[in-house]
Amino acid sequence: MTILVTGARGRVGAAVVRGLLAQGEKVRAASTDPDSLTALPDEVERTRLDLASPQNLREVLHGIQKIFLYAQPAGAARLTEAAAAAGAGHIVLLSSLAIDTDGAGTSPIAQQHLLVEDVLRASGLGWTFVRPGGFATNALQWAPDVRAGRPLRLAYPETYSEPVHESDVADVAVRALLDEAHRGATLRVTGPQSLPARRQAELVAAAAGREVLVRLISPQEYREQLTAFLPAPLADTLLDYQAARDGRPQKTSDDVQAVLGRPALSFARWAKDNADAFR
Structure with a gap:
């Protein structure tokens, strides 16, 4: 085939x-x-x-x-x-x-x-x-600041997400391609934990062996920061998403476990796998 x-x-x-x-x-x-x-x-x-x-x-x-x-x-x-x-x-x-x-x-x-x-x-x-859901690789946007010792400028440091290791997405896709049992299915792939951005920054710091500080900025300042590399509609979507999840943990999906027979990979694991990007 x-x-x-x-x-x-x-x-x-x-x-x-x-x-x-x-x-x-x-x-x-x-x-x-x-x-x-x-x-x-x-x-x-x-x-x-x-x-x-x-x-x-x-x-x-x-x-x-x-x-x-x-x-x-x-x-x-x-x-x-x-x-x-x-x-x-x-x-x-x-x-x-x-x-x-x-x-x-x-x-x-x-x-x-x-x-x-x-x-x-x-x-x-x-x-x-x-x-x-949101990819753990989104944290790579922090890498230049972490390497330079600058604080992360965030409007919603307590916004929650369920960061997905890209290996889980690929592994689920491979099983879907090879296993007819998944034909006609919608497979929802999330990380195993709902984590605030601040906690994700702490896990990056632990994996990279670097101090990572977080500085609170206004949503407008954050929008200006985002539109430097994103179209305005996408920046607005991201801001709305973060505001809606500020201080609100979300449910995770069990589909990775169901398809692969193992738990989804954690953000801590992703941070270790990509620690060199932050050093």
Whole structure:
């Protein structure tokens, strides 16, 4: 069986590739820039993906039985039509737990992923939706300040999240691709604990052996900080999300345990795995 993996430059996509190879599967990694996939193992087939080109889609999907898909609303319908024509029977979508939140109707993150979910539901293909919550890798935005000894400037240091280790997302996706029991399922992936941002900073400090201080700033100051690298609508969504969870622990999902037969990896484990980024 040959499985197509899109988004293979990302942490999750690359981990999905490695997980499939470990299970003895053949992998074709697709990217708009296949020359950038240098970190993947040599046995991975690399190919260029152009969602706007029917001819390219036919070539990319030739001989493919299953697909791991990143959510790109533009071109999603063309890809699913081409996948059906090529005989691919199952798509595992990297979606988002933002769909399950109260503000999903106005969240650009939720809407982007929901649009692709709707396309897959209507496609006639088999599907599985993997909906992770906030990634633990979001803490990497703190790395420059931690390395420089600067305090973290946060508007809501007591806002709670359930940070997800990217390895859990990839492992769940691999099982969904290989195990027919998950066809038609929506798998919600969270970390094992709901933790405030301040506690996450403490765990980063412990793992990296560095002092990490937190400085409280206003929401407006934090918005200005975010819009330096995020579009304003996404910055506003993030601010609303943090305000709604300020001082409010959230429930976690048991789907990682159910799918993998082991507990989800903790944020402390993620911090140890990525400690060098903060040193």
